[in-house]
Amino acid sequence: MDILQEIEMRKEEIFNLYHTLHAMPEVGFQEIQTSQFLAEKLEGAGIVTETKINGTTGVIGVLRGQKSGPVVCLRADMDALAFKIDGKDVNIHACGHDANSTMVLMAALVWAKRRIKRGTLKILFQPAEEALGGAEAMLKSGILADVEEMFGIHLRPIQEGKLGQATPALCHGSSYIMWAEIKGLPAHGARPHLGINAIDAAAAVVNAVNAIRLNPTVPFSVKTTKLLANNGANNIIPDRAEMVFDLRAQTNEAMEELQKRVQRAVENGAAALGASSRISVLGGVPGASYDQGLIDLTSKAIQKVLGETMDPVITPGGEDFHYYSTKGQIKTAYIGLGADLAPGLHHPEMKFNLEALIHGAKILAAIVEERLN
Ligand SMILES: [Zn+2]
Ligand SMILES: [Zn+2]
The missing domain is CATH 3.40.630.10 (Zn peptidases)
Incomplete structure (x- = not known):
């Protein structure tokens, strides 16, 4: 048998x-x-x-x-x-x-x-x-x-x-979660020119992330899945925002490239508004x-x-x-x-x-x- x-x-x-x-x-x-x-x-x-x-x-x-x-x-x-x-x-x-x-x-x-x-x-x-x-x-x-x-x-x-x-x-596919923190400068709502609005900076980051283009023959996607900012008074220019991104790519090479691009979008998007940033990979699978x-x-x-x-x-x-x-x-x-x-x-x-x-x-x-x- x-x-x-x-x-x-x-x-x-x-x-x-x-x-x-x-x-x-x-x-x-x-x-x-x-x-x-x-x-x-x-x-x-x-x-x-x-x-x-x-x-x-x-x-x-x-x-x-x-x-x-x-x-x-x-x-x-x-x-x-x-x-x-x-x-x-x-x-x-x-x-x-x-x-x-x-x-x-x-x-x-x-x-x-x-x-x-x-x-x-x-x-x-x-x-x-x-x-x-x-x-x-x-x-x-x-x-x-x-x-x-x-x-x-x-x-x-x-x-x-x-x-x-x-x-x-x-x-x-490969999927990873990235986390970022945007640091601005607090100010009174009446004097926005003295502060750096972390929400404005985060919005620039969202746009930069959405504009990421990779080789279209390899399926990929990236999106902002969390944006937390200002849990204080309504008339404060917020100085801090926290962001989370969900990254997907069909190959590990594309994922590596995608992570680099997200990092660049966060750093330069925040910098465009005068804010500082840090970004890290929270976890994921190859x-x-x-x-x-x-x-x-x-x-x-x-x-x-x-x-x-x-x-x-x-x-x-x-x-x-x-x-x-x-x-x-x-x-x-x-x-x-x-x-x-x-x-x-x-x-x-x-x-x-x-x-x-x-x-x-x-x-x-x-x-x-x-x-x-
Ligand atoms: Zn399962
Ligand atoms: Zn299973």
Whole structure:
């Protein structure tokens, strides 16, 4: 029996794993039951497992082959989302990380049973993708220092792919938040010439930011999302403004350029009115940066399972997975899996066709077969 047939035979088990994980939704860095359940399953299959990675809920399992070969990692995120429904706080797996964990777990279980021939397979269950911070915590622990190749997987909303479809390159954009402070000079409303109005300066900054132009072949956007100024009396020329900008770009190169331009707009916009400024990056996620070799390999695995593969899918959402390639220097590919998922990710009533779990587990198992068998 080949590995794909074996997964087909274990269909009910896959559905049960999913239902169990679905019934224990926990938010980022609090995936206590989830990580315990996943660790028990790995250990039960004879996989050497380490928990509490870097003091978090992260879990990693390791399978080693007899012969030398690459160190390959399958990564899933574990966290659910917090909602307030009818006045009650509830956690829901509305992004399908329970599905991602199920697929990666199943691929690990089938390979634990038949053993990989060469190299090393690491199975990573990462906490806190939604709140971000999970991928960075895993990298900082050092447990991924030897990993050369990493594969991620995520269900897609129906607009990006139907059941039976998958792409080997789900291209998330990069998104960052920048913060700026504008300092003017206070004065009486009757004597504006003696002050520097921070709101006037901020308005010049807003205009300068809105006039930023980048190469139009790469999607990007930037906008002011916060402007706070003067919480004092109504007849004071305000001397301070605080601004926040939301930056999006499809490539990391474009994001780098965009950040420089926003900085220039803030500094020069404020300076045009005689105000001073400072600006910093509050946080964000890098965009997808995939390895073509791994995309080709993943594409082959998708073809084997589903008959054909989709082109790369560009999605405006972000993913902390891309820390592994941009900060960890690991080669990556990321599967976007069609699942007839509706109404959408992050919707509290999100539903998908469970058959997708079988497709995903098979694709991941086929990748391992190609690299480590
Ligand atoms: Zn999400
Ligand atoms: Zn997600």
